[in-house]
Amino acid sequence: MLLNIAIKNLLGARLRSFLNIFVTSLSFFIIIFISGMYDGMRQHAKHITIKTEISGGAYWHPNYDPLDPMSYEKSHSVIPSKINILIEKNKAVPILVSQATIYPNGRMIPVIMKGILPSQSILDIPVNKFIGHEEIHIPIVIGRGMAENAKLEVGDSFILRWLDSDKTYDANEATIVHIMDTENFKIDIGHIWLPLNSMRKMLAMENEASYVVFDTGIPIINEKEDWIHRDVNYLIQDIEAAIEADQPANIILFIILLALAAMGIFNAQVLSIFRRGKEIGTLIALGMTRSQVITLFTLEGTLVAFFAALMTIILFGPLLWWFSIYGIPLPIDYSEMGLIIAKRLIPIYSFKLIFNTTLLISIIVLIVSYIPSRKIAIMNPTDALRGKTIL
Numbered sequence: 266m267l268l269n270i271a272i273k274n275l276l277g278a279r280l281r282s283f284l285n286i287f288v289t290s291l292s293f294f295i296i297i298f299i300s301g302m303y304d305g306m307r308q309h310a311k312h313i314t315i316k317t318e319i320s321g322g323a324y325w326h327p328n329y330d331p332l333d334p335m336s337y338e339k340s341h342s343v344i345p346s347k348i349n350i351l352i353e354k355n356k357a358v359p360i361l362v363s364q365a366t367i368y369p370n371g372r373m374i375p376v377i378m379k380g381i382l383p384s385q386s387i388l389d390i391p392v393n394k395f396i397g398h399e400e401i402h403i404p405i406v407i408g409r410g411m412a413e414n415a416k417l418e419v420g421d422s423f424i425l426r427w428l429d430s431d432k433t434y435d436a437n438e439a440t441i442v443h444i445m446d447t448e449n450f451k452i453d454i455g456h457i458w459l460p461l462n463s464m465r466k467m468l469a470m471e472n473e474a475s476y477v478v479f480d481t482g483i484p485i486i487n488e489k490e491d492w493i494h495r496d497v498n499y500l501i502q503d504i505e506a507a508i509e510a511d512q513p514a515n516i517i518l519f520i521i522l523l524a525l526a527a528m529g530i531f532n533a534q535v536l537s538i539f540r541r542g543k544e545i546g547t548l549i550a551l552g553m554t555r556s557q558v559i560t561l562f563t564l565e566g567t568l569v570a571f572f573a574a575l576m577t578i579i580l581f582g583p584l585l586w587w588f589s590i591y592g593i594p595l596p597i598d599y600s601e602m603g604l605i606i607a608k609r610l611i612p613i614y615s616f617k618l619i620f621n622t623t624l625l626i627s628i629i630v631l632i633v634s635y636i637p638s639r640k641i642a643i644m645n646p647t648d649a650l651r652g653k654t655i656l
Contacts, residue, residue, distance in 0.1 A: 289573035292522040294581040296622050299515060301612030308613055310504045316389045317449040319500045321481035324348055324492045329475050337362050341473045345490040348477050356483055358385040359474035361464055369415050369423040376457050378427060380464030387480050394443035395460045403439035403463060408453025412444045419444055430469045527633045566634020570627045588612050
């Protein structure tokens with residue numbers, strides 16, 4: 266009975282009910298949409314990073330620190346035998362890292378030089394482009410961003426200078442054989458890629474590497490000497506930190522949206538009690554208990570959340586679906602800001618996200634519907650019939 270009365274009251278309010286439902290529905294939509302964007306950013310960044318530089322994890326030389334170029338000179342050694350077995354089975358790929366300087370068109374550009382096996386297939390880096398260019402003394406693969414910054418094109422040659430293991434500077438001519446398109450700026454900006462064997466000869470570091478990336482599903486090796494195992498969670502912590510740093514702004518937006526929806530429903534309930542005093546007095550005089558009347562008004566507010574969820578599905582559902590299929594084109598390239606974000610962002614709407622959002626908004630709506638309804642408990646039926654209300 267109370268449910269039928271609550272539905273009739275909402276339908277009778279018309280515009281007021283529609284505005285409350287629409288504002289609450291808009292809160293549903295924006296919260297789900299923005300949360301989906303964050304989840305999409307996180308998943309895309311993880312996917313690209315794992316695909317291009319992490320795979321199943323890595324073993325680092327104990328002195329290797331990718332954020333400290335000064336450590337590169339001392340962060341290389343012969344690969345431990347157990348790890349080397351994985352390389353021989355094509356289940357791991359060694360990478361040698363060193364500092365270098367290139368001189369394109371009379372300019373000096375410091376770079377990170379990395380050597381990798383041209384035959385590897387563990388990382389999504391097109392180093393197989395080295396194959397067929399054996400006549401070039403030092404073939405180079407670079408990313409699109411590096412090419413634009415250095416104003417280089419395929420076929421361009423320049424002087425490459427490096428420091429070998431004997432602390433002696435050497436230089437030779439290098440040639441660009443391929444420019445790769447990658448969304449991972451960490452293997453693009455400031456990086457040049459060489460065939461591993463060529464780089465080992467240049468640096469006089471035979472059979473040495475700075476770190477080894479292994480394929481997914483490979484068990485951890487215990488006998489790895491002093492080399493350090495790094496799992497995927499450790500290697501993507503910078504991505505997690507960057508996204509987490511932006512969460513406060515996201516939370517503030519959520520609070521504002523929830524506050525708008527809650528204020529609309531709260532004001533509607535207060536206005537209903539103020540304008541419907543005679544109705545409340547009549548209901549109590551006809552035998553309805555105060556708790557039933559309170560339940561009725563609370564139920565009306567709760568129905569707002571229910572109808573708002575239905576409106577979100579009907580009105581905004583197709584829009585959310587369209588974004589999840591075709592994505593959202595972004596106006597700028599965020600790789601220059603140190604973020605791995607796709608040029609067309611695909612939001613991800615998980616069941617957990619939708620359930621938690623619906624539950625949170627429903628609880629808030631229930632609370633703000635109940636708070637003003639408590640005033641009914643201290644109303645005198647005769648005063649209510651005369652139009653007097655206590656608020």
